[in-house]
Amino acid sequence: MISAVSDKTTDAGAMPKITVVGGGLAGLAAAVAAADGGAQVTLYERAPRLGGATWSFQRNGRWYDNGQHVFMRCCAEYRAFLDRLGVAHHVAEQPRLSVPVMRPGRRPARLSRTGAPAPLHLARSLLRYSPLSLADRLRAVRTALALRRLDPDDSDTDETSFGGWLRFRGETDQAIAGLWDLICLPTVNLRADDASLSLAARVFRTGLLDDADSADLGWARVPLSALHGDAAAAVITAQGGSIRLQAQVEAVGHGPSLAAGGQRMDAGAVILAVPHDVVGDLVPPDTVARQSELADLGISPILNVHFVFDRQIMDVPFTAALDSPVQFVFDRTEAAHWAGGKPSGANNGDEQVVAVSQSAAFDEIGDRPAEIIERYRSALADLFPLSAEAELLDAVVTREHRATFAGRPGTRRLRPGPTTAIDGLFLAGAWTDTGWPATMEGAVRSGTQAARLALDHCRGAGARAPELQDQSERTIA
Numbered sequence: 488m489i490s491a492v493s494d495k496t497t498d499a500g501a502m503p504k505i506t507v508v509g510g511g512l513a514g515l516a517a518a519v520a521a522a523d524g525g526a527q528v529t530l531y532e533r534a535p536r537l538g539g540a541t542w543s544f545q546r547n548g549r550w551y552d553n554g555q556h557v558f559m560r561c562c563a564e565y566r567a568f569l570d571r572l573g574v575a576h577h578v579a580e581q582p583r584l585s586v587p588v589m590r591p592g593r594r595p596a597r598l599s600r601t602g603a604p605a606p607l608h609l610a611r612s613l614l615r616y617s618p619l620s621l622a623d624r625l626r627a628v629r630t631a632l633a634l635r636r637l638d639p640d641d642s643d644t645d646e647t648s649f650g651g652w653l654r655f656r657g658e659t660d661q662a663i664a665g666l667w668d669l670i671c672l673p674t675v676n677l678r679a680d681d682a683s684l685s686l687a688a689r690v691f692r693t694g695l696l697d698d699a700d701s702a703d704l705g706w707a708r709v710p711l712s713a714l715h716g717d718a719a720a721a722v723i724t725a726q727g728g729s730i731r732l733q734a735q736v737e738a739v740g741h742g743p744s745l746a747a748g749g750q751r752m753d754a755g756a757v758i759l760a761v762p763h764d765v766v767g768d769l770v771p772p773d774t775v776a777r778q779s780e781l782a783d784l785g786i787s788p789i790l791n792v793h794f795v796f797d798r799q800i801m802d803v804p805f806t807a808a809l810d811s812p813v814q815f816v817f818d819r820t821e822a823a824h825w826a827g828g829k830p831s832g833a834n835n836g837d838e839q840v841v842a843v844s845q846s847a848a849f850d851e852i853g854d855r856p857a858e859i860i861e862r863y864r865s866a867l868a869d870l871f872p873l874s875a876e877a878e879l880l881d882a883v884v885t886r887e888h889r890a891t892f893a894g895r896p897g898t899r900r901l902r903p904g905p906t907t908a909i910d911g912l913f914l915a916g917a918w919t920d921t922g923w924p925a926t927m928e929g930a931v932r933s934g935t936q937a938a939r940l941a942l943d944h945c946r947g948a949g950a951r952a953p954e955l956q957d958q959s960e961r962t963i964a
C-alpha cells in the first residue's frame with residue numbers, strides 16, 4: 488500500500504522543494520547548488536554512504552579509496568565544487584604538468600610542460616620522449632596539432648574511433664601504446680582503439696592542447712569520502728536539507744513524484760542522478776530520449792590494487808608505467824593515515840601505501856584477488872627494485888565492475904541532455920550529454936546544470952495558475 492506525502496511547495500514566495508535521487512558527485516553537486524539557490528533539498532541515496540563512485544573504507548587502521556581519482560586544472564566546475572565545500576586545501580595540485588613514465592630497468596621518461604604558451608608548452612617534452620622513436624615523436628607533434636583542429640562536438644568525429652584515426656595518420660602501435668593510450672586509458676577508461684575520437688579530442692584539446700596549464704594534475708590528499716560525501720553532507724544539512732541513506736527510490740513519475748519505502752512523495756522538481764543502467768527501471772517508458780538504448784552506453788571496469796610496504800619503495804607522488812602490466816601507481820600514504828579533521832602526518836613507522844590503478848580492466852577484473860596481488864607485486868618489483876626487498880604488510884584489491892560508461896564511437900547520440908518528457912524531472916550524471924568522458928568534472932557539471940533547471944522550473948511553477956498546478960498532480964505512471 489503506497490501512502491502519499493506532498494513535498495511540492497510551489498506557492499509564489501515559498502521555498503521550492505527539490506528532491507535529488509542519487510548521492511554520487513552529480514547528485515551531491517545538484518543538491519548543493521539547489522540548496523544554494525534557496526531550495527529545500529531532500530536527497531535519497533540507496534547506499535549506506537554518499538559519494539557514489541568515489542568512496543573510501545578503513546581496513547586495519549588505514550584508509551583506502553575504491554579507486555584512485557585524478558583531475559586536471561581544466562576541471563573548472565569540479566574544482567569550484569571543492570571550493571564550495573571548503574575542501575580545496577585537501578587536494579594536491581601540480582604547479583606544472585609532470586608525469587614520470589617508468590619502464591623496468593630503464594631510466595624514467597617524463598611527459599611535462601614548459602612555461603611556454605599552448606601548444607608549444609608540450610613540444611620539448613614530446614620531442615625528448617624516449618619511449619618513442621624519433622620518427623614517432625615528430626609524428627606525435629603533428630598529430631597533436633591535428634587533434635587541436637578537431638571539433639569534439641561534431642557527430643562524425645564521435646562515430647570515429649580514436650585508434651583508427653591515429654593509425655590513419657600513421658601513428659604506430661608503439662606510439663599508441665607508449666603515448667596515446669597513456670592519456671586515453673585513465674581519462675576515457677578505454678584504449679584508443681576502443682574510444683570515441685570525440686571524447687579523446689575533448690580530453691586532449693581541453694586538457695592538453697588549448698591552454699598551457701589545463702592538464703596540471705590534482706588528486707585528493709585525504710580519503711575521497713571525506714573530500715566529497717562528508718563535506719557535501721555538511722553543506723546540505725547546514726542549509727536545512729535532508730539526506731536519506733539506504734533509501735532506494737523505486738519509481739519516479741509524473742508530478743513529479745517518487746516512490747520510496749512504500750511512500751509516494753510529490754516534489755516541486757526531481758533530479759534523477761543515478762547511473763545510466765538504472766534510469767530505465769525507475770521512470771515510465773519514453774521519459775528519457777532513447778531510453779531503450781541506454782544500455783548501449785555499456786560499462787567499463789576499473790581495478791585498483793593497494794599495497795602497504797614496510798618502507799618507502801617509490802619517491803614520486805605517482806608514475807605511469809610502460810612495458811609493464813602496471814598502468815599508473817600512486818603514493819597514497821598521506822590519505823591512508825587521514826585522521827579526521829586534518830592529515831595526521833603520522834605514519835606507522837616508515838611504511839608506504841601505494842595504489843596501482845588499472846583502467847579498462849576488462850581482462851583481469853574477474854581474476855582472483857590473490858592472483859591480482861601477486862601479478863602486481865611482481866610488476867612493482869620490476870619497476871621499483873626497493874619493493875622486492877620490502878615486507879608487504881597488507882594488500883587489498885578493489886574492483887569497480889561498472890566504474891564508468893564505455894565511451895565508444897557513437898555513444899554521444901545515446902547520452903541524453905538534462906530535460907525529460909516529465910515536467911519538473913531532470914537528469915544528471917557523468918553519463919549524460921556533458922561532452923566529457925565519465926569524469927568527476929562531467930558529474931559535477933551535469934548536477935549543477937540540473938539544479939539550475941530545477942530551480943527555474945520551481946520558480947516558474949510557483950508563478951503558474953492554480954489549475955495548471957492541479958493538473959500536474961498526477962500519480963506515478
Ligand SMILES: Cc1cc2nc3c(=O)[nH]c(=O)nc-3n(C[C@H](O)[C@H](O)[C@H](O)COP(=O)(O)OP(=O)(O)OC[C@H]3O[C@@H](n4cnc5c(N)ncnc54)[C@H](O)[C@@H]3O)c2cc1C
Nearest residue numbers: 509511512513533539540554556557736916917925926927
Ligand atoms: C575506480 C574509479 C576510478 C575513477 N577515476 C576517475 C578519475 O581519475 N578522474 C575522474 O574524473 N573520474 C574518475 N572516475 C569516474 C567518476 O568517479 C565518475 O564519473 C563520477 O563519480 C560519477 O558520478 P555520478 O554521480 O554521475 O554517478 P555515481 O557516482 O554512480 O552516483 C550514482 C548514485 O546513485 C545511487 N543510486 C542508484 N540507484 C538509486 C536508487 N534507485 N535510489 C537512490 N539512489 C540510487 C547510487 O548508489 C550512486 O550513489 C572513476 C570511477 C571509478 C569507479
